[in-house]
Amino acid sequence: MTAFVSMLAYTSCAGACVLLGGLLARIERIRPLWLETEFRHSIIAFGGGVLVAAVALVLVPEGARLVPSAPAAASLVLAGGLCFLLVERLLAIRRRESPQFIAMLLDYLPESVALGGMFAMEAPGAILLAALIGLQNLPEGFNAYRELNALPGSSGGRSLVLMLVLIPLGPLAGSIGWTIGPGHPVVLGSLMLFAAGGILYLLFQDIAPQSRLERHWAPTIGAVVGFCFGLLGSMLVR
Secondary structure (H helix, E strand, C coil): CCHHHHHHHHHHHHHHHHHHHHHHHCCCCCCCHHHHHHHHHHHHHHHHHHHHHHHHHHHHHHHHHHCCCHHHHHHHHHHHHHHHHHHHHHHHHCCCCCHHHHHHHHHHHHHHHHHHHHHHCCCCCHHHHHHHHHHHHHHHHHHHHHHHHCCCCCCHHHHHHHHHHHCCHHHHHHHHHHHHCCCCHHHHHHHHHHHHHHHHHHHHHHHHHHHCCCCCCHHHHHHHHHHHHHHHHHHHCC
């Protein structure tokens, strides 16, 4: 299997986790209600922990390696946060605010571009990033399905079709990264840092506040467990 085909396979599997999360969310609600609530918040927190791992262990280290200028690297992270803020506010103004779905889409696409570039450059962290994208897409798909279904006029089938359409976007974005990565490593590194800033914004703006429950510890531990998955993978590929 060539590296390009491997990249397409990994990005496709990572994208398929969105649909898998949506299918899991179709399972009848858990009883009692308190367990349903705590489970959902734990899923959100786990996805947040994986996102932190992706930022701290892959996107920022690899991006900083390709963009060695500290001021430039910091500016790119800040620009990513500001850009994601503007996109989210624009969608909110148009009354299309769906935090989980927006977060899933905004971090999935730039990460897939970065993943394609890492495969093209044979970076050791490529498979780790693919695993982290899949791990975060699973809980994000789960919660995005519940969120989309709560909107007026939505249905389970329509939500799943929307998630199915997202799957080929991963290989497409990865192919873009494959094309620009080897010849323009600074561009690839810039995209990684930009995505890291955007993900950090989404974490603290949308995901972390939704994960917290009064007098419940499971969601908080879920975030720690999610980060530990990323840390374990990072240490195994060294």
